[in-house]
Amino acid sequence: DAGVIQSPRHEVTEMGQEVTLRCKPISGHNSLFWYRQTMMRGLELLIYFNNNVPIDDSGMPEDRFSAKMPNASFSTLKIQPSEPRDSAVYFCASTQRGQGVGSGNTIYFGEGSWLTVV
Amino acid sequence: GENVEQHPSTLSVQEGDSAVIKCTYSDSASNYFPWYKQELGKGPQLIIDIRSNVGEKKDQRIAVTLNKTAKHFSLHITETQPEDSAVYFCAARDQAAGNKLTFGGGTRVLVKP
Secondary structure: OOOOEEEOOOEEEEOOOEHHHHEOOOOOOOOOEEEEEEEEEEEEEEEEEEEEEEEOOOOOOOOEEEEEEEEEEEEEEEOOOOOOHEEEEEEEEEEOOOOOOOOOOOOOOOOEEEEEEE | OEEEEEEOOOEHHHEOOOOOEEEEEEEOOEEEEEEEEOOOOOEEEEEEEEOOOEEEEEOOOOEEEEOOOOOOEEEOOOOOHHOEEEEEEEEEEEEHHOOOOOOOOOOOOEEEE
């Protein structure tokens, strides 16, 4: 299994530019998550999808952030316009959502996209 | 919503000694508690998990305990080795509320040879 695949691995961009991060979940998984990791705030859930539908986007910090999942094998996280405080590692993760209580399934993380906004 | 506290934030141990990391959670409905290990430059990887119907689980040198009444759970690593050096995260999830995981703040473990 190839695991969760994220691109780009590293990106340096100037303030005000648009940033698009991409994710390919593990084949067969039907839940996808976007997390942000910083030293100050740790791992924060930004948004997650079940069956390509956004379920909870309460963690999306501002309207500058948007996420889409047009199909089961692809998702994007977009920041427009980017700001220096958006510098962080952005992780995509996926799982096969279980049926019923007690069916908690492993959430697998990608290697992350390291974003620096200067 | 769920709040997960993790202690200590850093832990230095001598190779061969044990390491213990503790977490507390706030939502009594949480019923799934995974632990992740994150090495430098990589994403978090699941190392062990426990469900609320179990009090303890072991996997070789790693064990996790859960006290539902007190709402805390712990990770125990015995006979630590240098390759155990990493950041460890605990997390909690209420499966009835979806797959959303809430993470603790992380513990940086350094195993000194």
